[in-house]
Amino acid sequence: MSGLMQQLVNLFAALLLLLAFAMLAQRRILSLIHLYTLQGVVLVAATAVMGYATRQPHLYVSAGMTLALKVLLIPWLLHRVINRLNVRWDMEMLINVPTTLIAGIVLVIFAFYLAAPIAGLAASIARGTLGIALACVLLSFMMMITRSKAVPQVIGFLAMENGLFFAATAATYGMPMVVELGIALDVLVGILILGVFLFQIREQFDSLDIRHLEKLKDD
Amino acid sequence: MSVLGLASQALEIVAALALAPLLAGWVGQCRAWLQNRTAPGLLQPYRVLHKLFNKDSVLAANASPLFRTAPYVIFGCMTLACGIVPTLSTDLPLSPAADAIALVGLFALARVFAALAAMDVGTAFGSLGARREMLVGFLAEPALLMVFFTAALISNSTSLTSIVRTLSAQEIGIQPSLALAAVALIMVALAENARVPVDNPATHLELTMVHEALILEYSGRHLALIEWAAALKLFAYACIGMALFAPWGVAHAQAPAALLTAAPVLVAKLAATGFLLALLETLSAKMRIFRVPEFLGMAFMLAVIAMLVKILLGAGPQ
Numbered sequence: 237m238s239g240l241m242q243q244l245v246n247l248f249a250a251l252l253l254l255l256a257f258a259m260l261a262q263r264r265i266l267s268l269i270h271l272y273t274l275q276g277v278v279l280v281a282a283t284a285v286m287g288y289a290t291r292q293p294h295l296y297v298s299a300g301m302t303l304a305l306k307v308l309l310i311p312w313l314l315h316r317v318i319n320r321l322n323v324r325w326d327m328e329m330l331i332n333v334p335t336t337l338i339a340g341i342v343l344v345i346f347a348f349y350l351a352a353p354i355a356g357l358a359a360s361i362a363r364g365t366l367g368i369a370l371a372c373v374l375l376s377f378m379m380m381i382t383r384s385k386a387v388p389q390v391i392g393f394l395a396m397e398n399g400l401f402f403a404a405t406a407a408t409y410g411m412p413m414v415v416e417l418g419i420a421l422d423v424l425v426g427i428l429i430l431g432v433f434l435f436q437i438r439e440q441f442d443s444l445d446i447r448h449l450e451k452l453k454d455d
Numbered sequence: 456m457s458v459l460g461l462a463s464q465a466l467e468i469v470a471a472l473a474l475a476p477l478l479a480g481w482v483g484q485c486r487a488w489l490q491n492r493t494a495p496g497l498l499q500p501y502r503v504l505h506k507l508f509n510k511d512s513v514l515a516a517n518a519s520p521l522f523r524t525a526p527y528v529i530f531g532c533m534t535l536a537c538g539i540v541p542t543l544s545t546d547l548p549l550s551p552a553a554d555a556i557a558l559v560g561l562f563a564l565a566r567v568f569a570a571l572a573a574m575d576v577g578t579a580f581g582s583l584g585a586r587r588e589m590l591v592g593f594l595a596e597p598a599l600l601m602v603f604f605t606a607a608l609i610s611n612s613t614s615l616t617s618i619v620r621t622l623s624a625q626e627i628g629i630q631p632s633l634a635l636a637a638v639a640l641i642m643v644a645l646a647e648n649a650r651v652p653v654d655n656p657a658t659h660l661e662l663t664m665v666h667e668a669l670i671l672e673y674s675g676r677h678l679a680l681i682e683w684a685a686a687l688k689l690f691a692y693a694c695i696g697m698a699l700f701a702p703w704g705v706a707h708a709q710a711p712a713a714l715l716t717a718a719p720v721l722v723a724k725l726a727a728t729g730f731l732l733a734l735l736e737t738l739s740a741k742m743r744i745f746r747v748p749e750f751l752g753m754a755f756m757l758a759v760i761a762m763l764v765k766i767l768l769g770a771g772p773q
Contacts, residue, residue: 243630246768250631253760261753334752341759348767364768 241289245406248282249365252402253344256375259395260340260382261333266324268391269314275398276306283405292409298416302401305420310394310427317431318387321438328384328445336382340375347371354407365406372399386437386444390430397423463544463706463714470718471537475690476500476683478729485733500686504679512675515576525572526673526680532565533687540694543717544706545616554613555603558695559596562647565684566592573669584668587744591653591665594751595643601758602643605636606699608765615698623702631768635761637700641735642754644692646747648685651736653747663741693728697721 255275262268280303287295318324329336351367373396380392397419404411411419434444441448480500487494496502514523538549539558553561570585607613609632610621646653649666658664670681698705704720706713742750 246764247631247634249768250635250760250764253764254635254757257756257760261749333749337752337756341756344760344763348763352767367767368764 241285244285245282245289245365248278248285249368249402249406251278252282252372252399253368253375256372256395256399257337257340259391260336260375260379263329263333264324265318265385265387265391268388269311269318272314272391272395272398273307273311275395276302276311279398279402280307282402283410286405286409290409294413295405295410297413298405298410301416301420305424306394306398309424313427313431314387314391317434321387321434321444323385323387323444330382330384336378340378343374343378344371347374366403369399369403369406372396372402375399384445384447386434386446389446390427390434393430394423394427457546460546460548464538464547464549466714467541467543467547468534468538470543470721471687471690471694472534472683474722474725475537475686476504478690478693478725479686481726481729482689482733482736485730486736489733489737500682504683507674507679507682508676510675512673512677515672517576518672519575521568522572522575522672523677525568525575526677526684528568529565530680530684530687532561532568533684533691536561536691537687537694539615540691541616541619541698541705542694542721544714545620546707547616550614550616555607555615555618556600556613558615559599559603562599562688563592563596565688569669569681573672576672578672580668580671584665584671587665588669590744591646591747591751594748594755595646598639598643598751598755598758599647601755601762602636602640602699605632605758605761605765608762609633619698619702619705620707622699623705632761632765633700635757635764637696639754639758639761640692640696640699642750642757644696645732645735646751646754648689648692650732652739652742652750655741663744665744690725693725693732696728697724 252275255271255278259268259271259275262271280299283295283299283302287293287299331339347370348367351370355364355366376392376396376399379395380389383389383392401419410416437446437449438444477497477500480495480497483499484494484497535549535553536558539547539553539561541547541550566588570588573581573585573588575581603613606618606622609630610618612618612621645651649656654665655663656666659667666685670678673681701724704713704717704724706717
């Protein structure tokens with residue numbers, strides 16, 4: 237039974253990694269949001285399975301919270317934002333896609349190498365997936381670096397939080413409830429502020445390219 | 456090497472030669488159904504081959520002997536490839552001759568000859584097609600190798616017969632690495648067999664064709680051999696997919712009687728694979744040639760991730 241559970245957790249971890257790569261290669265903002273939603277769904281499933289396998293009811297609570305927040309509320313907010321900003325398609329990459337993907341592979345190898353000794357110490361059923369969680373964090377981070385527009389950067393930030401959440405669940409069966417609630421609230425407030433911020437950037441510069449922010453004064 | 460082994464080897468090659476055009480016909484028929492067209496008969500590829508074999512072959516005035524030998528080399532490579540991949544039985548005397556890596560080399564040899572022959576006559580389309588074919592090939596090959604390496608890591612052998620033996624003996628479980636490798640193999644197979652997202656086998660539009668541009672100068676029996684070899688290649692890829700990801704129902708050396716049930720199982724699996732291929736082709740649109748490196752880069756990355764996941768998470772079910 238626990239063998240099957242472990243396989244399921246491993247499968248979900250591999251799916252998360254796949255989705256992180258898909259987000260890295262995605263050119264359309266709308267598809268990016270769909271991928272983010274999907275990542276949330278996989279995260280919910282992984283957390284619920286882990287909760288069932290280890291009989292930790294508080295994992296169900298965090299799975300439910302993830303479902304409400306990352307699968308329903310935030311994607312809905314993001315859809316609203318891109319509809320209002322009318323930026324459903326355009327997306328600029330600073331590096332071309334194949335190069336990004338190869339850099340991504342290097343990052344994954346680095347993350348796996350980094351996580352291998354830690355995973356040896358852990359005793360949870362998901363110890364093998366810590367490397368994948370770390371890789372997801374790094375890949376999302378790289379997605380933020382390689383995009384020049386603001387909306388994909390926000391999605392990269394959110395995806396990074398997903399990776400961190402998975403890392404916490406994989407290594408220690410989730411954080412204490414208070415911390416988890418705090419982070420959930422943080423993300424929610426963060427996305428609201430960033431939403432306002434996006435509109436402000438657009439109003440100021442007539443574009444969402446954050447390179448405009450590098451200039452200190454008007455010329 | 457037993458008599459039975461020889462028999463199953465011969466049976467396998469004959470089955471490949473006979474079934475490959477049928478598979479091509481089946482894919483065409485499924486495609487036609489899915490696209491609301493009237494389908495050509497299931498036996499259409501056989502009729503085409505029959506017609507072409509009865510026609511005279513026309514050669515360009517400046518064609519070198521290479522141009523004439525290439526179809527035979529390509530056909531031979533594909534036949535040998537189909538003989539190595541275990542479809543009916545794992546008791547194959549030919550299998551020690553070439554493992555999974557040599558199989559990739561066989562495909563590469565056929566590709567090099569096709570490209571050289573296309574450039575031989577000196578028409579613009581030939582060299583254009585040859586360049587595109589090499590572009591697709593050099594990106595698809597590493598991805599295919601990585602897929603094989605993933606399977607080889609699981610079964611500790613690069614020999615296809617022992618890979619199939621190990622994988623079919625395993626209890627059925629969820630293996631994330633194999634799932635990722637399967638997606639990568641599907642992408643490589645689409646690119647290598649000139650299927651829709653990369654190339655359209657039904658088109659003769661100058662700007663988009665890859666495979667058709669290569670064989671534009673061939674006619675008669677040469678063209679028939681090349682068409683047959685293309686069908687064999689599709690068959691070989693379908694069989695590789697089935698051998699790595701659905702290896703059940705293949706007869707082993709210890710149980711020769713299973714050879715009888717292996718044949719219907721093979722046909723059923725081929726039918727399912729063909730339908731899946733037609734479905735994928737119908738659902739996707741042809742991409743620009745400059746997007747192909749991205750597509751195949753994705754396949755390579757998936758295969759590498761599959762290997763990394765295998766190393767990190769272990770073999771899955773023990």
